[in-house]
Amino acid sequence: MIEVKVLGTGCANCKTTQKLIEDVTSENGIEINLEKVEDMAKIMSYGIMSTPGVIVDGKVAHAGGIPDKKTILSWFKSSCCPGDDHCC
């Protein structure tokens, strides 16, 4: 189970991003535990200033704007099939 956090104060872009992550992971059979973080102090504690931000396993994967699906998938690459770059 991979811990994923979507950081944002509830704007449209944040919701879209969250939806995209859910879609991509379920399409690829990746199990994640998705959490929304809306508290500003917590958001800033990751050192990002543009929302939506995405944290994957405690690491900043994305900040600002909507990520595309291929990029989202790349965050989970190592966990879906390690060592094989072409599988995803």
Added chain:
Amino acid sequence: MFEYFANWLVFQIFGLSPESNLGESVHFFVMDITKIFFMLATIIYIMGLFRSFVSPEKVRAYVQGKSKFLARILAIILGAVTPFCSCSSVPLFIGFVEAGIPLGVTFSFLIASPMINEIAVVMLLGIVGWKITALYVASGLIVAFFGGILIEQFKPEKWVEDYVWKIQMGEAPQIEQDNSLSARNRYAISEVKEIVGRIWKWVILGVGLGAWFHGFFPQDWASSLGDANNILAVPMAVLIGIPLYSNAVGVIPLAEAMLIKGVAIGTTLSFMMSIAAISLPELLILRKVIKWQALALFAGIVTVSIIIVGWFFNLIV
């Protein structure tokens, strides 16, 4: 190129006569739409590539610790080239405060960012030409520069919400970023899709309105706003502009019609700036970090600066 396409489509395929009013209007519409969409896609793509190199986090690091003058110039330039979604303005504000960047500089950034953006620039270039585009960008920079300085004189620190000062920016490790050109290319293309997908309706509406106003702009408005010597024209245009919330896209065709009908250039620029720079939804978002006194001051000073810039351009052009 765009004119050929419009000629072919409107006069040959639709069979409209170039002499008829309808033919002329539709021709204008088709030509503007194709030209603007082409330019939008190109510019958003280029800006997307650019933005994959510059993030607000990097901006903050650049501006931090610079002398106030340099910090302000940097903040304005970066504000102009990096449009942020308005929902990011709160974390951005906190991040700047936390970095010890003076509030006046932060305000300069907040003024420049919405006022000068790639979409406004494209629409201006496409519709009213490069001279007015350059004037618009220049006046935006001026308003941002002096607006920030003016706000500073009021010591706005006392109006920042207490919790903002307490927030500590942390640092988290970054996931390994794909910095290849193909990833940047992908990012830029997704930006084009996302932005064009969001604003295409407004572009069509705006250009349609512009085409309509070509024939039907109320002559009374034009004549009362038209006289550059009428000192009230600029404040009037600004007061009309503030409550109108529109992205630049919808406004520019209107501005074009105003210019054609003889409204003075300073008046038109002020009108556009007031719509772009002061929008209620954006102000209300900032309320989360600053008290209403500071919001009022921000709005007031931006308004006054825009009026002064308008007068200035009416005088010199």
